Amino acid sequence: MNSVLHPLFEGIILGLTMAITLGPALVALLQTSIKHGIKTGIFLALGIFSSDLTLVVCFFLGAGQIVTNPGYHLVLGIFGGTLLTVYGIYSFFKKVSKTEQVEVINEIKVKKKGVIPYYFKGFVLNIANPTLWVFWLTSVLAINATYGGNQKSVAFFFMGTLSVILMTDILKVVLANKIKVMGNPQVTLWMNRIVGLLFMIIGAFIITGSLLEYFKGISLKVP
Numbered sequence: 669m670n671s672v673l674h675p676l677f678e679g680i681i682l683g684l685t686m687a688i689t690l691g692p693a694l695v696a697l698l699q700t701s702i703k704h705g706i707k708t709g710i711f712l713a714l715g716i717f718s719s720d721l722t723l724v725v726c727f728f729l730g731a732g733q734i735v736t737n738p739g740y741h742l743v744l745g746i747f748g749g750t751l752l753t754v755y756g757i758y759s760f761f762k763k764v765s766k767t768e769q770v771e772v773i774n775e776i777k778v779k780k781k782g783v784i785p786y787y788f789k790g791f792v793l794n795i796a797n798p799t800l801w802v803f804w805l806t807s808v809l810a811i812n813a814t815y816g817g818n819q820k821s822v823a824f825f826f827m828g829t830l831s832v833i834l835m836t837d838i839l840k841v842v843l844a845n846k847i848k849v850m851g852n853p854q855v856t857l858w859m860n861r862i863v864g865l866l867f868m869i870i871g872a873f874i875i876t877g878s879l880l881e882y883f884k885g886i887s888l889k890v891p
Contacts, residue, residue: 675815678873679825682807683832685866689759693794697837700786701844709841711783715790717834723801724826727808728819745878748810753871760864814877 693716701709794800808826815821 675821675825676828679828680832681866682825682870683829684836685863685870686829686833687836689863693790693797693837694840696790696793697840698844701841704786706841706844708783708786709844710838712786712790713834713837713841715787715792716794716837717790717830718787719791719795720800720804720833721830723795723804724808724830727805728812728822728826742813742878742881745810745813745881746875748806748813749871749874749878751806751871752810752867752874756864756867756869756871758864759860759867762860762864810874810878814874814881816881 697709697713697716700712808822811825812819812822815825
């Protein structure tokens with residue numbers, strides 16, 4: 669049971685980190701739920717989730733074929749962990765303009781065109797972001813290396829990550845009017861620092877886990 673809960677909990681930490689990261693998807697969720705209502709916002713969130721799931725599953729299936737050599741585990745783990753750490757440092761020290769705001773649309777009465785198109789809008793909006801491709805590819809390869817290619821552990825890790833992202837996205841939709849405060853530059857600055865710190869911790873975890881997994885494999889080979 670612990671072998672399942674451990675990666676699941678660590679995946680939840682990454683999910684929570686992603687949940688408070690400011691980006692195009694968050695802006696779209698706020699705008700859509702305020703302008704068109706909670707139901708429409710939820711369908712947009714489901715579209716965003718589906719694109720994340722698609723990328724993770726594709727990279728996960730590919731990672732099982734790529735990461736087969738313990739030496740690759742170490743290299744990919746250190747590389748992926750370093751990238752996440754660098755991104756964390758960038759986020760932590762990123763400056764925020766005093767006039768920068770998360771743009772949201774005030775309540776406007778508009779004709780609804782159905783909710784299904786918003787599902788596809790969320791899917792396309794998210795999957796068209798090249799940064800997201802790099803992030804998920806790096807994360808899948810690095811986590812796969814950290815757990816020594818144990819696909820069960822990797823699957824539970826990303827199960828925790830994606831579940832938290834979906835739940836928090838739906839929560840953002842429901843509380844859209846309340847979290848407009850995130851447009852405050854000072855709040856944005858501290859959010860960036862928290863996200864940066866968390867990514868640095870996750871990066872350090874991946875690097876450490878990869879090193880431990882590598883040396884553990886060497887010790888098992890020594891007679």
